[in-house]
Amino acid sequence: MRLKRLPRLMSALITALAVMTVTLELPNLAMAQEEAPTVLHIVIEDGEGAVNNVRQRVAREPIVRIEDQNRRPIAGATVVFLLPSDGASGTFPGGQKMVTLQTDSAGRAAARGLQPNSVTGDFTIRVTASHRGVTATAVINQTNAIAGAAAGAAAGGAAAATAGMSAAKIVGIIAIVGAAAVAGGTYAATRNGNDSPSGPAPRPTTSVSVGSPSVGAP
Numbered sequence: 001m002r003l004k005r006l007p008r009l010m011s012a013l014i015t016a017l018a019v020m021t022v023t024l025e026l027p028n029l030a031m032a033q034e035e036a037p038t039v040l041h042i043v044i045e046d047g048e049g050a051v052n053n054v055r056q057r058v059a060r061e062p063i064v065r066i067e068d069q070n071r072r073p074i075a076g077a078t079v080v081f082l083l084p085s086d087g088a089s090g091t092f093p094g095g096q097k098m099v100t101l102q103t104d105s106a107g108r109a110a111a112r113g114l115q116p117n118s119v120t121g122d123f124t125i126r127v128t129a130s131h132r133g134v135t136a137t138a139v140i141n142q143t144n145a146i147a148g149a150a151a152g153a154a155a156g157g158a159a160a161a162t163a164g165m166s167a168a169k170i171v172g173i174i175a176i177v178g179a180a181a182v183a184g185g186t187y188a189a190t191r192n193g194n195d196s197p198s199g200p201a202p203r204p205t206t207s208v209s210v211g212s213p214s215v216g217a218p
Contacts (some may be wrong), residue, residue, distance in 0.1 A: 059116045084124070
């Protein structure tokens with residue numbers, strides 16, 4: 001009798017183990033499905049708007065962070081950085097125009113070793129991120145320039161603008177002072193011509209000369 005029951009017991013035990021295994025795996029499967037991203041966000045942490053020195057071959061390295069639809073960082077996402085093939089551009093280590101990286105535990109990917117080429121001007125770095133069939137793209141804008149040239153031109157333009165404003169103010173002040181002097185002289189002449197000799201003595205007026213200002217009685 002015991003031998004006849006043994007297969008049944010074994011079958012029941014196997015069934016129970018199978019049910020337990022499925023029960024334990026279901027939460028993990030549900031969690032995996034729940035964490036699968038539906039949208040990728042590329043957050044540019046560094047490199048946007050950078051001005052690279054073409055003489056010293058120094059560039060700002062682009063760094064991005066990949067997030068899911070809940071703004072949580074995604075580890076293990078694939079990120080591709082692509083530089084322009086001609087014009088103002090640069091190269092990654094090995095003279096490559098493209099580099100493929102994987103995001104770290106914080107969702108970050110940094111394109112280390114970027115060097116600008118000798119062509120000055122604006123350019124964009126195209127960034128493509130992908131994870132579990134979801135893809136997103138972004139661009140990072142940078143400029144290749146000769147260090148000091150752009151800053152000197154900007155400073156010269158600012159100085160010229162300041163000088164122009166100062167000259168305009170000086171001309172305006174001179175015009176105002178000249179108009180006041182003419183008006184004062186006209187008023188004094190009118191008073192001296194119309195007042196009778198028996199009237200009160202005319203009040204002293206002030207004369208202003210633009211070249212070398214002087215103040216005194218007429």
